[in-house]
Amino acid sequence: MSIAERKQEEKQEMHQRILNAARKIFLEKGYEKTSMRNIANEINYSPGSLYFHFKDKTEIFQELQKEGFTLLLNQLKVLNSVADPFERLKASGRVFIQFAQENKDYYNLMFMVEETVKDPTETRFTIAQEAINHMCSMIRDCQQQGKFKEMDADYFTFMVISAMHGICALFCKDRTTSFINKTNEELMENGYACFVALLEKS
Amino acid sequence: MSIAERKQEEKQEMHQRILNAARKIFLEKGYEKTSMRNIANEINYSPGSLYFHFKDKTEIFQELQKEGFTLLLNQLKVLNSVADPFERLKASGRVFIQFAQENKDYYNLMFMVEETVKDPTETRFTIAQEAINHMCSMIRDCQQQGKFKEMDADYFTFMVISAMHGICALFCKDRTTSFINKTNEELMENGYACFVALLEKS
DNA sequence: CAAATTTATTAAACAGTGTTCAATTATCAA
DNA sequence: TTGATAATTGAACACTGTTTAATAAATTTG
Numbered sequence: 001m002s003i004a005e006r007k008q009e010e011k012q013e014m015h016q017r018i019l020n021a022a023r024k025i026f027l028e029k030g031y032e033k034t035s036m037r038n039i040a041n042e043i044n045y046s047p048g049s050l051y052f053h054f055k056d057k058t059e060i061f062q063e064l065q066k067e068g069f070t071l072l073l074n075q076l077k078v079l080n081s082v083a084d085p086f087e088r089l090k091a092s093g094r095v096f097i098q099f100a101q102e103n104k105d106y107y108n109l110m111f112m113v114e115e116t117v118k119d120p121t122e123t124r125f126t127i128a129q130e131a132i133n134h135m136c137s138m139i140r141d142c143q144q145q146g147k148f149k150e151m152d153a154d155y156f157t158f159m160v161i162s163a164m165h166g167i168c169a170l171f172c173k174d175r176t177t178s179f180i181n182k183t184n185e186e187l188m189e190n191g192y193a194c195f196v197a198l199l200e201k202s
Numbered sequence: 203m204s205i206a207e208r209k210q211e212e213k214q215e216m217h218q219r220i221l222n223a224a225r226k227i228f229l230e231k232g233y234e235k236t237s238m239r240n241i242a243n244e245i246n247y248s249p250g251s252l253y254f255h256f257k258d259k260t261e262i263f264q265e266l267q268k269e270g271f272t273l274l275l276n277q278l279k280v281l282n283s284v285a286d287p288f289e290r291l292k293a294s295g296r297v298f299i300q301f302a303q304e305n306k307d308y309y310n311l312m313f314m315v316e317e318t319v320k321d322p323t324e325t326r327f328t329i330a331q332e333a334i335n336h337m338c339s340m341i342r343d344c345q346q347q348g349k350f351k352e353m354d355a356d357y358f359t360f361m362v363i364s365a366m367h368g369i370c371a372l373f374c375k376d377r378t379t380s381f382i383n384k385t386n387e388e389l390m391e392n393g394y395a396c397f398v399a400l401l402e403k404s
Numbered sequence: 405c406a407a408a409t410t411t412a413t414t415a416a417a418c419a420g421t422g423t424t425c426a427a428t429t430a431t432c433a434a
Numbered sequence: 435t436t437g438a439t440a441a442t443t444g445a446a447c448a449c450t451g452t453t454t455a456a457t458a459a460a461t462t463t464g
Contacts, residue, residue: 007411007461014412030316032234035450046414048453057451112314114232114375128380151399155392158381159369162393163361166368170360173316178330179360190357191364197353198400209431209440216441237421248443250424259422 015053017043022060023067027105031061031113061109062124068106069127072099076131085141090196092138093164097188100168108172111165135161148202163195217255219245224262225269229307233263233315263311264326270308271329274301278333287343292398294340295366299390302370310374313367337363350404365397 021042025034036057040047054060075095082088100107136157142148148156167188170176176184223244227236238259242249256262277297284290302309338359344350350358369390372378378386 011412036452037450047451048415049413051452052412111377112371112375125380128377129382132380151396152392154381154384155389156396158378158384158389158393159365159396162368162372163365163397164368165372166364166366167361169314169371170364170367173314175313175330176360178327178334179356180331182356182360187357187360190354191360194353194358194361195365198404201404202400213441238423239421249422250444251442253423254441 011053018045018050018053018060019063023064026061026064026109030105030108061113064106065109065113066124066127068103068110069124069131071103071106072096072110073127073131075099076134085138085145086147086199089138089142089160090199092135093160093192093196096164097167097192100171101185101188104172107168112169112172132157132161147199151202164192167191213255220247220252220255220262221265225266228263228266228311232307233311263315266308267311267315268326268329270305270312271326271333273305273308274298274312275329275333277301278336287340287347288349288401291340291344291362292401294337295362295394295398298366299369299394302373303387303390306374309370314371314374334359334363349401353404366394369393 018039022034022039025038025042028034029038036050037047039045039060040050050060076092079088079091079095082091136153139148139157139160140153143151143153171184171188176182176187179187220241224236224241227240227244230236231240238252239249241247241262242252252262278294281290281293281297284293338355341350341359341362342355345353345355373386373390378384378389381389
């Protein structure tokens with residue numbers, strides 16, 4: 001089966017070549033403005049051949065989405081070494097926002113595109129749920145230390161994620177320009193600091 | 203000039219007919235999936251003629267965006283009768299979130315599409331800035347009552363808007379499904395309640 | 405080795421998109 | 435009625451995602 005294996009590897013190599021080209025162009029031009037022909041041209045490939053390796057445009061896109069999620073999760077995992085749960089929670093928000101700043105296009109692909117696939121067994125879903133559960137248990141740990149008392153952990157988690165996402169979402173769709181005389185970085189950093197200040201008083 | 207006036211009115215009538223058709227289809231199918239031919243067909247018009255009344259597709263879209271903004275602002279204006287600034291602030295958030303729930307498509311058009319025009323004199327920009335200033339002065343009023351002390355009003359405003367927008371943004375892109383066993387309404391209502399609880403303790 | 409079969413690739417075609425433009429009709433002023 | 439202006443049209447252009455029949459390459463089988 002050595003030949004079949006090599007075949008398999010060659011196919012995966014092509015798979016990766018396509019994905020690399022797609023990543024480059026998707027992150028440059030966004031989902032809608034990237035065409036299958038664009039991706040094919042990038043690697044001197046025929047547009048039709050893409051459909052031999054991927055079902056359609058969304059399947060390519062979803063693989064990149066997955067990439068983004070694991071990239072973000074890896075950055076968050078580093079914080080597992082932070083012992084104090086509240087410190088870890090605060091740092092998680094900072095990492096999250098920094099990720100959005102440094103990977104604006106990934107963030108757009110990951111969180112700002114309408115979710116079409118509703119299959120809950122899909123990999124991206126399980127990753128998202130994992131992230132939410134991680135967040136929620138962090139908050140429960142905080143509660144055991146006396147913070148966020150009499151708050152429902154699930155809804156509180158949703159709120160914290162919403163607040164962080166809101167900051168990033170405004171940034172990623174250029175809706176920060178209406179806040180005059182402030183740079184994106186100032187708004188996001190100090191805005192998050194305000195949120196942290198609220199958390200600290202609770 | 204009576205004839206010229208009538209002419210003008212007839213033109214504006216066509217302008218409105220197009221806008222009505224566009225609103226219907228944009229809100230049904232979203233920006234990308236709505237074609238100029240779709241809009242033209244809806245009113246038995248030729249696609250080319252649309253370009254006599256509007257520069258391009260984005261110009262039609264932006265008029266609808268403006269509609270959405272004034273619709274939201276009108277709903278918020280009602281709260282001017284609420285004397286206590288903190289009560290008004292809390293109610294504003296509720297109205298904002300309710301607007302997103304009841305006008306999901308408008309909300310997507312208004313806040314979830316990349317901002318291309320950066321002209322700060324554009325109507326939508328002035329409306330947005332008006333809304334932000336309104337929000338900010340409300341928060342300053344709260345501060346005069348002793349709330350949110352030692353917080354920078356501008357950044358605090360950004361944070362509050364972000365938090366509200368975050369809730370709506372997750373909802374509008376169907377990213378709430380990862381929070382299992384909770385409906386959208388439960389998440390948004392109780393999530394916002396958590397945020398209010400934070401505000402109350404500050 | 406040759407034939408048959410599987411695998412991979414291609415170009416052409418289909419139905420759709422936003423937009424432009426010359427030709428055409430309708431409307432009004434002189 | 436003529437000339438000019440305003441409004442409308444359909445065809446065309448260059449693009450889009452996707453399908454498919456034909457082709458080429460590689461592998462398996464006889």
